[in-house]
Amino acid sequence: MKGIVFLIILAAALSVQAFGQDPPKELTMQEIYQVETAFEKGNDLMEARKYAEALEQYEIALKIVPEEAAILFNAGMAAFATKKYESAETHWSVLKKIDPSDWHVRAKLIQTYQALGELEERDKERTELFEMKRTGKNAELNEQIEYCRDQFEAGGKKVMAFELFELKGSRALRYVFSIMNEAGDGEEFRISLGSYDLTNSVWRATTKPTPKEDERLFHLDGYFPSSHATYGMFFPEPSYDDVRTMVINILEKKEGPVSGTVYNPGAGEKDAEKKPEKKPGDNR
Numbered sequence: 001m002k003g004i005v006f007l008i009i010l011a012a013a014l015s016v017q018a019f020g021q022d023p024p025k026e027l028t029m030q031e032i033y034q035v036e037t038a039f040e041k042g043n044d045l046m047e048a049r050k051y052a053e054a055l056e057q058y059e060i061a062l063k064i065v066p067e068e069a070a071i072l073f074n075a076g077m078a079a080f081a082t083k084k085y086e087s088a089e090t091h092w093s094v095l096k097k098i099d100p101s102d103w104h105v106r107a108k109l110i111q112t113y114q115a116l117g118e119l120e121e122r123d124k125e126r127t128e129l130f131e132m133k134r135t136g137k138n139a140e141l142n143e144q145i146e147y148c149r150d151q152f153e154a155g156g157k158k159v160m161a162f163e164l165f166e167l168k169g170s171r172a173l174r175y176v177f178s179i180m181n182e183a184g185d186g187e188e189f190r191i192s193l194g195s196y197d198l199t200n201s202v203w204r205a206t207t208k209p210t211p212k213e214d215e216r217l218f219h220l221d222g223y224f225p226s227s228h229a230t231y232g233m234f235f236p237e238p239s240y241d242d243v244r245t246m247v248i249n250i251l252e253k254k255e256g257p258v259s260g261t262v263y264n265p266g267a268g269e270k271d272a273e274k275k276p277e278k279k280p281g282d283n284r
Contacts, residue, residue, distance in 0.1 A: 027064070035061045039071055046074065051081035062091075067098055076108060080151075085115045103132055103141045107148060114150050119241070133165055146176070150244065155251030158184055161244070167216075170197040174218070175240065177247050189224045191231075191250060193243050203235075211235070220246060222257065229257035 027035070042057035058075035065071065072095040079087035089112045096105050106129040113122035126149070133141055150161035158180040164173050173194045181188040195216045203217040204210055211217075218237050222229040231250060238246075249255035 031064050035064050035068075035071075039074075042071075042074060042078070046078060049081075051078045054078040055082060055084070055087070067094060069095055069098055069102075072098075073105070076112075080108070080112065080115075083115075085112050088112050089116065101132075101138055103129060103138055103144075103147075106132065110147075110149050111151055115152070130165065149240075152244075152248075154248040155253065157188075157251055159247065159251070161247075163240070167195065172196065174237070175243055179251070189222065191220065191222045191247050193218055193220050193238070195219070195237075222250070227260060227262045229260040231255065231257050 038057045038061040042054045042061070045051070045054035045057060055075060055078035058071050058078060061071050062068070062075060072091045076088045076091040076095070079085070079091060089109065092105050092108050092112065095102065096109065099105070106125055109125045110122055110129065113119070113125060129147070132138055133144075136142055144165065146162045146164045148160055149163045150159075152159050152161075160178045160180065162176045162178065164175075167174055171194060173192050175193045177191040178187045179189050179191070180186065195218045199219060200217055215235065216237065218234045220231040220234070220243065222231065231246065246255060
């Protein structure tokens with residue numbers, strides 16, 4: 001417990017110094033107890049999915065240590081879960097100033113700006129995340145092949161949208177929309193935007209004038225437990241916002257497939273696109 005207390009005090013001190021302010025006052029034993037109690041209660045409430053109550057506890061702690069990283073991150077999570085996106089943006093923006101190298105916070109801000117409809121801020125944050133990835137200075141980020149860029153609901157389903165950092169491989173993917181099951185703890189099916197080598201070879205061989213080597217055909221596909229559906233072929237590559245709209249229309253049954261295949265689910269994975277296995281440390 002003493003170690004936790006020390007870390008909380010130290011984090012508060014460092015974060016205030018990072019902002020160029022005066023050193024923080026030393027916390028009293030009562031304040032330390034209040035912070036620890038509120039933080040632990042908040043975490044227990046998060047596990048119980050009582051997000052609004054958890055947020056109240058985190059904000060009690062933040063009144064005492066307003067720049068403590070772990071509490072700020074969790075407060076943002078609780079606020080986002082209750083659709084208090086302005087509050088989530090506030091907490092995560094403070095955390096970004098404290099630790100600009102935290103790529104998880106960048107991803108969270110991308111999700112938050114999307115939810116707020118602040119697309120210019122979203123795109124700016126995304127550019128910074130990709131630049132961070134490009135420099136290779138963050139060892140953890142170097143290991144990631146994707147990040148969660150969006151969470152939304154459509155057609156009564158919760159959707160988690162992943163963007164891959166690179167378009168590579170014979171079955172390259174740009175976006176994977178994981179449609180969650182009713183419990184919210186697993187994927188029911190997925191819709192992805194991809195650009196496969198075989199499809200591009202056929203496209204280049206049958207299209208006049210012949211597409212350039214650096215031009216690619218993209219397709220939007222649905223992968224279900226025992227079937228596959230294609231919703232469209234696209235050139236040039238559609239924007240994320242266009243793809244997102246198509247996915248929403250599909251889930252709301254406003255748009256149907258142009259082709260589909262039913263296969264034997266016991267036949268293995270050969271007919272199904274595999275979603276990338278590596279995930280960010282916090283992919284929600």
